[in-house]
Amino acid sequence: xxxxxxxxxxxxxxxxxxxxxxxxxxxxxxxxxxxxxxxxxxxxxxxxxxxxxxxxxxxxxxxxxxxxxxxxxxxxxxxxxxxxxxxxxxxxxxxxxxxxxxxxxxxxxxxxxxxxx
Amino acid sequence: xxxxxxxxxxxxxxxxxxxxxxxxxxxxxxxxxxxxxxxxxxxxxxxxxxxxxxxxxxxxxxxxxxxxxxxxxxxxxxxxxxxxxxxxxxxxxxxxxxxxxxxxxxxxxxxxxxxxxxxxxxxxxxxxxxxxxxxxxxxxxxxxxxxxxxxxxxxxxxxxxxxxxxxxxxxxxx
Numbered sequence: 001x002x003x004x005x006x007x008x009x010x011x012x013x014x015x016x017x018x019x020x021x022x023x024x025x026x027x028x029x030x031x032x033x034x035x036x037x038x039x040x041x042x043x044x045x046x047x048x049x050x051x052x053x054x055x056x057x058x059x060x061x062x063x064x065x066x067x068x069x070x071x072x073x074x075x076x077x078x079x080x081x082x083x084x085x086x087x088x089x090x091x092x093x094x095x096x097x098x099x100x101x102x103x104x105x106x107x108x109x110x111x112x113x114x115x116x117x
Numbered sequence: 118x119x120x121x122x123x124x125x126x127x128x129x130x131x132x133x134x135x136x137x138x139x140x141x142x143x144x145x146x147x148x149x150x151x152x153x154x155x156x157x158x159x160x161x162x163x164x165x166x167x168x169x170x171x172x173x174x175x176x177x178x179x180x181x182x183x184x185x186x187x188x189x190x191x192x193x194x195x196x197x198x199x200x201x202x203x204x205x206x207x208x209x210x211x212x213x214x215x216x217x218x219x220x221x222x223x224x225x226x227x228x229x230x231x232x233x234x235x236x237x238x239x240x241x242x243x244x245x246x247x248x249x250x251x252x253x254x255x256x257x258x259x260x261x262x263x264x265x266x267x268x269x270x271x272x273x274x275x276x277x278x279x280x281x282x283x284x285x286x287x288x289x290x291x
Contacts, residue, residue: 001123001165003232007225009129010160013136015218019139022210023203028145028191032171035183036136039159042171050166050249053231057241061122066245070263076168076256083171083178084271088278090183094190095282107194109202116212 013040027097028108031090038086042079049075097113125165132158143202145191153184170256275286 013036020033054071100106104114123276135155139148154177162171233245248255 001122003118003230004160004225005125005129006166008222009133011218011221011225012133014221015214016136016140018217019214020239022213024140025202025204026145026191026194028187028194029140029148029291031190032139032148032187035152035179035187036139036155039156039179041160043166046163046168048164048169050168050174051232051234053233053236057233058238060230068241069248069259070241071141072245072248073250073252073255073259076252077259079168080174080256081172081267081271084275088176088184088215088275091282092278092285094186095285096221097190098193098283102136104193115252 003047003051006051007044010044010047012039014038025108025110026111027100027109028094030109031093031097034093035086035090038082042082045075045078045082047075049073049078096115121165126160128158128161128165131155132162146188149184149191152187153180156180156184167252170253173281 017033017040019038021030024030025034042063049072055075056071057068097107100112104112106112132155133157138151139155142148142151155210160172160175160180163169163175189212234241237245
């Protein structure tokens, strides 16, 4: 269990999500793949902030506890905001999917081509 | 191999297996359930990374809300049973995703990471471990002091998303 393990796991999850987002025909499936990618990024952010020395601490080894907290937990704070934005994104995304289904009777993304013509 | 290593490989295998199933399984409803399994495994990984609060948030928001919302949406739209088919881009998408994985993993492996164990003096390292042993408390202080403005903006964003979702799905009167 090291930083590299977590980053590789995150890369695997992100690539699976990327493949899913590119290939799913169902709009809900695409949203699921995007959520997978968000989670992969969260794992990477938390792992990096857990293991890597913050530059500010490297320059100043006599930092106070508050400075340590601020730099060591940055990844976790970022992840909280990513989760908040992802929640907003999935709520709006599903609302759009429902609206498309209501007006066109399908959520197959290959059939939703109104802007093509 | 310590117990933590065993847990890491179990959770990593579980999350990757569930993620692969999400993008390959035929039924979109099953994909939503498997997505919840994947999110649970990632919550376990957060615990291994000393991010207890994030693990709880992950279970509450992703497993409890996002997966359920996706399952509901898959049932509200048609073809829940067989609606998760792939489009004609399968091979190029697989190639692109594999290439992107090679890029990401080479970055992860080639970068000369400066790890905290080994580069910080013992006193600072002790403080870091002290912080990591009780992250919820320190996170609360950070969110309501240093990051209070983004914190409030996030609540406005959630309110706007809520109202936007209501407006988008509302039945229009003719």
